[in-house]
Amino acid sequence: MTLILSNDDIEQLLTMDDLVPALEEAYVELVEGRGGNRLRSDIVTPTPRRDDGLYALKTMDGVIPKFEIGSVRINSDILTFPTNDKGMRRVKFPAAANDTYVGLVLLFSTRTCEPLVICPDGVMQRMRVGATNAIASKYMAKKGAKCAAILGSGWQAGAQLLGLDAVHELDEIRIYSPNRNHRLIFAQEMSAKLGKTVRPCDSGEEACKGADVVACATNSVMPVFFKQWMEPGMHLGSIRPAATEIEQSA
Numbered sequence: 001m002t003l004i005l006s007n008d009d010i011e012q013l014l015t016m017d018d019l020v021p022a023l024e025e026a027y028v029e030l031v032e033g034r035g036g037n038r039l040r041s042d043i044v045t046p047t048p049r050r051d052d053g054l055y056a057l058k059t060m061d062g063v064i065p066k067f068e069i070g071s072v073r074i075n076s077d078i079l080t081f082p083t084n085d086k087g088m089r090r091v092k093f094p095a096a097a098n099d100t101y102v103g104l105v106l107l108f109s110t111r112t113c114e115p116l117v118i119c120p121d122g123v124m125q126r127m128r129v130g131a132t133n134a135i136a137s138k139y140m141a142k143k144g145a146k147c148a149a150i151l152g153s154g155w156q157a158g159a160q161l162l163g164l165d166a167v168h169e170l171d172e173i174r175i176y177s178p179n180r181n182h183r184l185i186f187a188q189e190m191s192a193k194l195g196k197t198v199r200p201c202d203s204g205e206e207a208c209k210g211a212d213v214v215a216c217a218t219n220s221v222m223p224v225f226f227k228q229w230m231e232p233g234m235h236l237g238s239i240r241p242a243a244t245e246i247e248q249s250a
Contacts, residue, residue, distance in 0.1 A: 087222030134163030
């Protein structure tokens with residue numbers, strides 16, 4: 001029987017405490033040669049919907065024998081690249097019905113070959129990105145890391161913080177976004193969710209100063225973290241290619 005799940009269903013079912021160890025096992029399967037994955041494929045073309053946008057069809061897939069699962073992820077997006085005084089950003093345009101996005105995940109059984117789950121990728125991929133960077137931080141950040149800085153206040157930023165909080169005993173959390181209202185809302189919502197104080201900062205440098213772990217989680221295609229902010233022992237993570245969010249010389 002194939003399960004058809006919604007983002008709301010996945011949000012209720014999927015937690016960082018469950019996801020981080022499961023994803024660690026999946027990486028072990030891959031590294032030891034039992035699992036397999038294929039490089040992400042992107043096809044980008046013009047779109048009739050917007051003169052300032054591009055249509056992007058993205059696919060990626062993999063198999064985890066230990067879990068008896070094969071998976072395919074498909075995204076059908078319109079991408080735009082608006083600019084402001086802070087630089088250029090990469091923004092998806094909600095072109096589907098009711099101003100929504102189109103991303104699907106299909107899970108298959110490696111035992112029976114049947115489809116097991118069909119669901120949107122929104123919540124799942126957000127949590128996966130947060131858990132992936134959390135695992136990297138777990139093994140690469142200095143022992144006893146207590147202070148985390150989040151650069152960004154959007155959809156991905158919250159999952160980055162949830163992941164870091166799952167693998168570290170954080171007692172100081174800071175957030176910076178160039179939009180003051182966004183960072184205040186993020187701090188309020190995540191403080192309530194974690195039961196810890198998340199402090200909004202007036203600059204990225206202020207947020208990062210003295211932090212043990214820094215997570216860049218923006219849609220910027222310009223640097224948001226700069227070389228002079230680096231400190232000995234600081235762990236730095238990014239959800240985008242380092243050349244976009246992190247100053248290359250850093």
